[in-house]
Amino acid sequence: MGYPAGFSYVKGPVSYVLSALSSTATVRARNPVTLSDDRTVIEAASDSTAIYGISAHNAADSIVAGYMLVEIPCPETVYATIMQTGVATSATSVGQSYGIEKSGNHFRIDTDSQATVFLTIVPRDNFATVDSADSSVWVSWLGNVLGVFGSNASVNIFAQD
Numbered sequence: 001m002g003y004p005a006g007f008s009y010v011k012g013p014v015s016y017v018l019s020a021l022s023s024t025a026t027v028r029a030r031n032p033v034t035l036s037d038d039r040t041v042i043e044a045a046s047d048s049t050a051i052y053g054i055s056a057h058n059a060a061d062s063i064v065a066g067y068m069l070v071e072i073p074c075p076e077t078v079y080a081t082i083m084q085t086g087v088a089t090s091a092t093s094v095g096q097s098y099g100i101e102k103s104g105n106h107f108r109i110d111t112d113s114q115a116t117v118f119l120t121i122v123p124r125d126n127f128a129t130v131d132s133a134d135s136s137v138w139v140s141w142l143g144n145v146l147g148v149f150g151s152n153a154s155v156n157i158f159a160q161d
Helices: none
Strands: 007-011 014-020 032-035 041-043 053-055 067-073 078-082 097-103 106-110 119-122 136-141
Touching: 032 053, 078 106
Parallel strands: none
Antiparallel strands: 007 078, 014 067, 032 041, 053 067, 078 136, 097 106, 097 119, 119 136
């Protein structure tokens, strides 16, 4: 079974927080989100400096109007994400770190960018890194990009909305 686009929870500690949603948010399920300067949830961008968590549902599908359930990862939380095809095996070694990019309606690991790293590739239970059937890799978020709760930074940078 292949993983869907976006970031799918695999294992590790996670919590859920019902969070106020920006009135302009169009976030899709399984995408990284961040907090805007008014502390409402918005979709992260490839130039974001921190994420708040992973959206648990599409913004339009909230069961509580104006709110979104956000999955809050820790550095030990593992997610599966799809990567672009044709990536060299050496680029998917355990411990390689990369940024994120948007492809269609979802984010994924950006193996072309190490300028601003967000994710580190972690091994699957058999120590393989890539599932060639669906081009998925397992990743964990770096602690310094987990804004608000998991960040090791003294100041969080909130996105402009």
